[in-house]
Amino acid sequence: MFDIAQQCTQAGNALLAAQLAALRAYAEAMLDGGMLCAERHADVYRTTLATGTVAARQIMWAPVDPVC
Structure with a gap:
């Protein structure tokens, strides 16, 4: 039969x-x-x-309207 110290050790190990x-x-x-x-x-x-x-490619290749 196990003594109390062994039972506590086993229970502690199981809990851990x-x-x-x-x-x-x-x-x-x-x-x-x-x-x-x-x-x-x-x-x-x-x-x-x-x-x-x-979006950047569309802006770069958009036709430019002449202002003059």
């Missing part, structure tokens, strides 16, 4: 393992969320850059 598993799950979820956010920001940046490029 459970806490580490939960912490790892939280960290993975946080990193996944961060990656998703970064991907969305990159998509917005690409779209904005493409739209700005199209």
Whole structure:
């Protein structure tokens, strides 16, 4: 039969393992969320850059009306 010290040690080890598993799950979820956010920001940046490029090309190649 186990004495109280051994039971406390086993319970402490089990608690520590459970806490580490939960912490790892939280960290993975946080990193996944961060990656998703970064991907969305990159998509917005690409779209904005493409739209700005199209607008700039239209302005550069627009016919110029003579003022005179």
